[in-house]
Amino acid sequence: MRKRLALLLILGTVISLLTACATPTPEIVKETVVVTQEVEKVVTQVVKETVEVQVPTGEKTVIDFWTTDNEEERVQVYEAVAKAYMAEHPDVEVRILPIEEAGVSQRIATAVAANRMPDIIRMGIERVAAFAADGILDEDAAVAVIESVGEDDFRDGPLAMVTDPATGKYAAIPFDGWIQALWYRTDVFEELGLESPMTWETISAACEATPGTGGLLYGLTLGTDPGQNYGMQIFEQVAISNNAWPFDAEGNVTMDTPEMVEALEWYTSLQDCAMPGPQYWRGAREAYELDQAAMLFYSTYIMDDLVDGSGLEAGGQVEIAVADLALKTGFAPTMKGPNGSASYGQLVTLGIMQGADPQAQEVIEFFLTEGYQDVLALAPFGKVPVLKSAVEEWKNSSPYFAN
Secondary structure (H helix, E strand, O other), rough: OOHHHHHHHHHHHHHHHHHHOOOOOOOHHHHHHHHHHHHHHHHHHHHHHHHHHHHHHHHHHHEEEEEEOOHHHHOOOOOOOHHHHHOOOEEEEEEEOOOHHHHHHHHHHHHHHEEEEEEEEEEEEHHHHHHHHHEOOOOHHHHHHHHHHHHHEOHHEEEEHHHHOOOOOOOEEEEEEEEEEEEHHHHHHHHHHOOOOEEEEHHHHHHHHHOOOOOEOEEEOOOOOOOOHHHHHHHHHHHHHOOOOOEEEOOOOOOOOHHHHHHHHHHHHHHHHHHOOOOOHHHHHHHHHOOOEEEEEEEEEEEEHHHOOOOOOOOOOOOOOOOOOOOOOEEEEEEOOOOEEEEEEEEEEEEEEEEOHHHHHOOOOOOOOHOHHHOOOOOOOOOOOOOOHHHHHHOOHHHHHHH
């Protein structure tokens, strides 16, 4: 009891001393506690507001659009069309993702393995049959888009090419197309007395005769880079011009027929006067523009490049080494071989992948309607419309059409 009384007396003395010596008053201490509580409330409010801002972003539907139109200026136009679509559909985000044409199959295989498929992919017709057989294309979605745009507006040829024979449905949507030709220097051919390169014989003769004329180093450039499609695109025309096919009507492999062997032998013989090293369309195009090669296997995409110079991989344009190159260029759209003749072109399609968001259908419809002329105008000579209704406006999309 005495100890407890002593402690109380000591405690009272300490409190008296603190009260006498300390400047602050008890009221100020109470106000400080109130301030601390107010700060805690403000912090709690800020956290709640931040969470509320993030919620709407996660609710957007994201459409991944892979495109092999991968040059910078082309990607920018695709992004502009996508932006116009998103302005009308603020709850949708369309992501334009450029990819290499030669790597499409590998990229898709990786995406399938990772279960991260794009919604839409721009690709050549040569991929469609394989992807349809693998069951990774949404054919019902493709049919829906074609019917919505207007089945009668599509040309019959492109629709036949995207039809899956196993199901009778459209496996992809036709988008645009291009035509291949053998472009050649008419001034050089006239100087040397050469015929237009329309047959195997006249092509071989020109390939042997033109190197060494003026600044020319090679007759032409072949596709020798195994990682690119360019070689396949050239050889396919060569093979068909000799009535050579990789399969017969029963599906048997026919790569060893006399016609195929002859086509392979003639094609490889052209390398004797072609640019050395692994080459594809970019090197072939630049060799022709720089007065290094007399002939060029290329699509109609080249036509405006003969005037303005093509785009360089590192940026900028090729400075054409031949004055009035466009006026000195002819083209052979057909190749005649010993057993036939052939022209070559390619259909470009848009595929909707299995598991794609249904909104992808509307995005493609927008690209084929409101945004279609913007895409075609990227290369009016190269991109041939597949819609009948688009032809008239397309024909006026470049001043070069007037010439």
